[in-house]
Amino acid sequence: MLDLDASLGERLGMEKIIEEALSGHVGETGGLITGLRHVQERCGFVPGETVRIAAELFNISQAEVRGVISFYADFRDAKPGQHHVRLCVAEACQSVGARAIEADLQDRFAVKMGETDAAEFITIEPVYCLGLCSCAPAAEVDGKLIARVDGQRIADEVSS
């Protein structure tokens, strides 16, 4: 959500960005989902205003838009921390210690899985398979894939 005290100017700027990100995908197959992805790429998350704007542009109900946003794990309703870590916690990664890495990261950064730390330095999210199961455990740090990862490697990556 936007800060309540955000100035009107900022708000209008945000609306314009959202509209731009969505409008190219109206009428496209699966366009709403592609549009929402672009909103998130531009804003870092899917701001609340998106619901109304998308409903108008795609000519569907706001409830439908909200339903789509909440169904898919990729869409976030808040800005992530400065660094974004997605740790694979699926079976192949579990077999070589993903759970221990999860505990390590939670300790190291004082943050819970699925959350952002108080200083908004890091967001840690679970992901169910990155297709790197032959060289597990795997993570994605700020968009970069890392195989045979451990807690230290992730810490190095976010501090570099």
Add this chain to the structure above:
Amino acid sequence: MSKQRVYVPLDSAAVALGADDVVDAILAEAHSRKVEIEIVRNGSRGMHWLEPFVEVEVDGKRLGFGPIEAADVSSMFDADFLNGGTHEKSVGFVDDHPFMADQQRLTFARCGQTDPLSFEDYIANGGVEGARKASGKSQEEIVTEIKTSGLRGRGGAGFPAGIKWDTVQGASGDQKYIVCNADEGDSGTFADRMIMEGDPLLLIEGMVIAGLGVGATKGYIYLRSEYPIAGRILNEAIEVAKANNLLGDDVLGSGKAFELSVFIGAGAYICGEETSLLESLEGKRGLVRAKPPLPALEGLFGKPTLVHNVLSLCAVPWILANGGDAYAQYGQGRSKGTLAFQFAGNIKQGGLFETAFGVKLGDLINKYGGGTRSGRAFKAVQIGGPLGAYLPEAMLELPMDYEVMAQNGAGVGHGGIVVFDDTADLMAQARYAFEFCAEESCGKCTPCRVGAVRGEEVIDKLAAGTNYDENMVLLEDLCELMVDGSLCAMGGMTPIPVTSALKHFPDDFAPRHVREAAE
């Protein structure tokens, strides 16, 4: 003399192990030594324990080196690797490597050999032959080839492809679609990703042939968002295919049109289920649809739609080029052809191994996979993804065959093989199966949505030793309810990992205090 080509994979696994840094190091070293080279970003050979795997061609044969770090590069030049000089990381001729030599690569024949985006490379290595033959055949003739091949769906369910093609071909509709299921959500699987990154034109050719066979002019690849590299390569490959008339208004001069685009999902395992996928492709929540109607008759936007896994479609060009009969020579029983087995988890030689059905599970894990990566004792293997069974050592004699596995309470699925050593706790794995189902359920039916959460609670009680016997009965009832009352295999098959773990590893299900006392 032409520039020496140096191959460094663009495959996600190679990149995640530092391939891009290796490329930079090679270019910098070549520059400072004033050696002219050309880097080719190929697909991966599938020997992932050797990634980043660097190759050069010497006297027409490929020599491999791996795993290479940027720090190795200078010494490789010192050893004159470009001209076949040996280095401590040499693995010799790639094709002679035991891991490669014992495979039967039909689908992955080109993967790792060629530049994935070079149409010249593609054609020079047998590409487009299948589509060319198909363009001279009638729809019925194409469908007959698929039927003869015995090909079954590689997405998990193993449904005969020919029957589906027949249905879509015979359906009437002003528009028909080919939809490729590239959601590959199963843990332990990455073959779809590898072929899309390493030989994307093969998938495009397979979809084009499917279009010619069933009379569809439009195709979509539904790609999971976790695969950004595959997405980029597929889009580039589509442009290459258009420029070479493999896609467009007049495919290979056949007078038939086929257009193709990539759609990126948004992080939902259930969208791998074909009807959920179609909902998602229509821009909606991925709620599973009741069947009938079959997607073959009423699929995308209510039109006849052929939905296939990536590997099913990638088997098609070979079948058309060599004939359905030739494909059916591989395999055993009703499991025809080859499967790309994926070695994952706690295994020494992780990677991709394509061979005919009938190979023993234990040979895959031990002979080719080299046993556990940790060096500890083997304990369990999960085959066929998160909805697949956990099997003990005693069952490693089983051959990989749809029917044999089913008779033993397991499934081949998408060919993923996830190995666990003796530190694994199968009660924890059973709990995870419920946790995953609770997380990924589409929410449409109660036994799945609520049952999964209940399952987690019941296992926690078993672990704590609370009303143990009652909770054990409850667990069994719950599994039965999920099997009987779920609309799709998400809820219906989650009990498989749970009950197989319970059956084969009962000791792991003793209450925590009992297990601790025993140690």
